[in-house]
Amino acid sequence: MTIPTPLLQPARFAALPAVFYRATAPTSLHSPRLVIANAALAHELELDEAQLGAPDNLALFCGNALPAHGLPLATRYGGHQFGVWAGQLGDGRALLLGDRACPNGQSVEVQLKGAGVTPFSRMGDGRAVLRSSIREYLASEAMQALGIPTTRALLLATSDDAVYRERPETAAVLTRVAPSFIRFGHFELLYHQGQHDEIRQLADFVIDQYLPACREASQPYQALFAEVVARTASLMAQWQAVGFCHGVMNSDNMSILGLTLDYGPFGFLDGLNLAHICNHSDHSGRYAYNQQPQIALWNLYCLASSFLPLVTEPELRAELDRYDGLYQAAYLARFRAKLGLVTECKEDAALISSLLHTLHAYHTDFTLFFRALAEFDTAAGSDSASVLDLLVDREAGLHWLARYRTRLMQETRTQKARQQAMHAVNPAYVLRNHLAEQAIRLACDEGDYGEIARLARCLANPFSEQAEFASYAALPPEWAAALAVSCSS
Structure with missing residues (x-):
């Protein structure tokens, strides 16, 4: 079935030669039903949220109908997976429907x-x-609300179709x-396939469509690579x-625009373990x-090899050598903000480390600690219970807080201003x-989608205390420690 729809335009990606994709x-899904639609994103795209779940639109967004301009596209790519070149991969279960014009002209x-199956599904369903x-x-x-570059989710649909993984699951x-x-x-x-002309075509496409400032540089392709390095370094700090x-930082899961891409076995830290592995399948902790x-830098080296037909090796190495400095600067800026610091001191890196x-030693809850730290009173002898109660080793905590108090004395902001600023960056x-x-x-298990909507509503405002969601800000229950997330999805 093909339906006319004003929702989408042909994908810009389709302007590239057919070597880049397969139509x-x-x-189809049988009897699809809406799980949740994203009202905020629909508004940003000038879509009517109430109409997203209408039969014709739901059919389009679950693969039961085609956009008016024709078949979707499965794009072709490769990648290094767990450090090993895996050859051709491609969109094994993703299809590019088309483009949506935004109010800002983008x-x-x-x-x-x-x-469903694409030419790149590699024996998958x-x-x-x-x-x-x-x-x-x-x-x-949630990442969007935290201000971190990411892909977005507009709509989620399901049906009673069975999908088989370790056990039958719902599609x-x-x-x-x-x-x-x-x-x-x-x-x-x-x-890797020696298609150097096509590398140039793809680089030109990225520059012209997304990063036009690179075209003004004396060496546009080097400028493009430099932009990817900078965006990746910033994303890692965030x-x-x-x-x-992330859990699966294979090079095929790295966005050329510095977006968080492909949420597989991801996780947010509970108790801080600096060596935390969120992917049950990542046996080596890569x-x-x-x-x-x-x-991320290792993946950038892989990408740099792909730019050799466009940029000299010394120029690529020069951009790669900038990564550590860019990352460290972004990292320190982020953690200074988390600590309520505005000025820069050379001792800050040691203070943060x-x-x-200290938090790692006793797996102190990462999110709760930084949120509580905003309430720390710089007055000597003040009650620091809200912070110390989260620390098993109170002596170590008091020692660090003494260093922190000394550092705060170098700041000029009022305590109230500092607290407000810290609450704005510590979710x-x-x-x-x-x-x-x-x-x-x-x-x-129950076909109840209400908790998804409720949780989404809370996470849309991660920096604001919300009484109705107080339980979501509490320490995780003991059973949470046994949860395991793997690549199987």
Whole structure:
């Protein structure tokens, strides 16, 4: 069935040669039903949220109908997975429906995840399961509210169709939105297959569509690579500052625009473990929390190889050598803000490191500690119970707080201004695993989607105390420690 729709335009990506994609028909879901629609994003895209779940639109957004301009696209890319070149991968369960024009004159890509087999499914069924789709819907919007670059979620649909993983599960289709879903792996595959002209075409496309300032540089392709390095370094600092662990930082899961892409086995830290591994399948800890910044650099080296037909090796190395400095500057800026510091002191790095190792020693809750720290009173002899109560080793806590008090004395802001600033960057709410799990169990076991909507409403305002969601800001229950998230979705 083909329906006329004013919602979408042909994808800009389709202007590239056919080597970059395959036109692919989606696989229908039987009797689809709406799980949740994103009112805020719909408003940003000038869509009527109430109409997203209407039969014709729901059919479009779950793969049961085609956009008026024709077949969706499955894009072609490769990647390094767990440090090993995996060859051609591609959109195994994602289809690019088209573009949506935004009020600001820009356009975004609209993509279905879980809409069936594509030419790149590699023996898979092309489906997504409701469990992981709920996690991605909630996480991407939570990251957006935290101010971290990310893909977005517009709509989640499901049906009674069965999908088989370790056990039968419920099928789902997630409608995702982003300026672009182009990955490092799009460039990598072209390089490994000797398609150097196509690398240039893709680089030109990225510059012209998304980063036009690079065209004004004396060496546009070097400027493009430099921009990717800078955006990636900034993204890693933002992840570290909120305790976000991606779980599968393969190069095919890295966005060329510096977006958080592909929410598989991700997680937010509860008790701080600097070596926390959120992916049950990551047996070596390659993508542990404290490894993420250097893994991002490793992936940038992979991307740099793909730019060799466009940029000289010394020029690429010069940009790669800037990564550590860019990351450290962004990291320190983020953590200074978390500590309520405006000025810069050379001792700040040591102060931050000392704090994190103190929290790590006893797995102090990452989110709760930084939120409580805003209430710290700089007056000598003041009651620091709200902070100390979160620390097992009170003596170590008192020692660090004494250093922190001394450092705060170098600031000029009032205590009230500092507290307000800290509350604006230290969230009260993050998508903890047990919160997502509670919503998933209700949805999958009872067909109750209310908790998804309630949790999404809370996470949309992560920095504001909300009495109705007080339980979401509490320490996780003991059973949460046994939750395991893997690549199976």
